[in-house]
Amino acid sequence: GAGVSQSPSNKVTEKGKDVELRCDPISGHTALYWYRQSLGQGLEFLIYFQGNSAPDKSGLPSDRFSAERTGGSVSTLTIQRTQQEDSAVYLCASSFFPSAAGELFFGEGSRLTVL
Amino acid sequence: TQLLEQSPQFLSIQEGENLTVYCNSSSVFSSLQWYRQEPGEGPVLLVTVVTGGEVKKLKRLTFQFGDARKDSSLHITAAQTGDTGLYLCAGAQTSGSRLTFGEGTQLTVNP
Numbered sequence: 001g002a003g004v005s006q007s008p009s010n011k012v013t014e015k016g017k018d019v020e021l022r023c024d025p026i027s028g029h030t031a032l033y034w035y036r037q038s039l040g041q042g043l044e045f046l047i048y049f050q051g052n053s054a055p056d057k058s059g060l061p062s063d064r065f066s067a068e069r070t071g072g073s074v075s076t077l078t079i080q081r082t083q084q085e086d087s088a089v090y091l092c093a094s095s096f097f098p099s100a101a102g103e104l105f106f107g108e109g110s111r112l113t114v115l
Numbered sequence: 116t117q118l119l120e121q122s123p124q125f126l127s128i129q130e131g132e133n134l135t136v137y138c139n140s141s142s143v144f145s146s147l148q149w150y151r152q153e154p155g156e157g158p159v160l161l162v163t164v165v166t167g168g169e170v171k172k173l174k175r176l177t178f179q180f181g182d183a184r185k186d187s188s189l190h191i192t193a194a195q196t197g198d199t200g201l202y203l204c205a206g207a208q209t210s211g212s213r214l215t216f217g218e219g220t221q222l223t224v225n226p
Contacts, residue, residue: 004157033213042121042203042218043158056213091157103148104205104214106157 002026006092006107013082014115021077021110025094033093033104034067034077043091049075082114118142119204119217127223131193136220138204139186145209147180147187152201152219161189194224 005024013019025032030051035043045059049069060066064082069075079086089111093104120139128134138147146165150158162171164180164187171178177190191198201221205214 035216040201040219040221043205043216045213045215048213093157103160103163104150104158106159108155108157 004092004094004105004107006090006110008110009108010111010113012113012115015084016081018078018080019082019112021079021090021092021112023075023077023092023094023107025073025075025092026096026105027073029094029096029105030072031095031097031102032069032075033095034075035091035093037089037091037109046077046090079112082112084114087112087114118215119206121202121204121217121220123220124218125221125223127225128194129225130196134191134194134222136189136191136202136222137186138188138206138217140206141185142206142208143184144206145184147184147204147206148214149178149187149189150203150205152203153199158201158203191222194222196224196226198222199224 004026007022011019032049034046036046037043047060047067048056064080067077089109091106091109093106095102095104122137148163149161151161152158162178167184168182169180175192179188201219203216203219205216207214
């Protein structure tokens with residue numbers, strides 16, 4: 001596809017279950033970001049992948065959160081033992097440029113609801 | 116403490132009015148971007164500013180980067196209902212660092 005693709009678009013889960021969210025970035029983009037957004041709020045940084053460099057995990061809120069990026073392309077964000085406060089929209093973005101002055105292209109997000 | 120403070124948080128105006136949204140910080144940024152987000156979609160880039168004092172115009176939108184590169188503003192002239200959305204500023208403190216987003220300004224333009 002031409003844009004950043006995220007799946008699932010909606011996920012409802014029970015407290016304590018694990019969830020996996022997938023992001024397929026734009027082909028050729030070396031930088032990939034995960035952000036979290038609560039209703040009507042700004043974006044909370046979670047993790048940043050750039051090429052083969054070690055990812056910047058400084059935004060992950062707890063050790064229940066992890067992410068990987070395989071082959072420099074698709075990324076998976078995993079949340080273990082979900083809690084109600086994890087409910088949010090999880091946005092993935094990719095960029096061709098490694099520097100932060102480059103445009104971020106966002107997917108439509110995965111809306112997670114933890115009951 | 117939020118690195119980038121946006122104000123106002125909410126703004127509701129009538130079509131045809133002018134408005135200004137502010138993005139402020141005590142930190143210096145190497146670059147600053149403005150995005151607009153509509154419901155159910157991801158943010159879309161409007162502009163990137165990199166030089167202190169820089170002014171960029173995009174049709175009815177005017178963006179300014181402060182001389183000290185700590186703040187920015189977005190001015191919309193003669194707002195239209197299609198301008199409704201969440202406006203987000205985002206900055207990077209160095210060229211190699213990741214973007215930090217503000218909390219956003221929710222703009223509603225009423226017909």
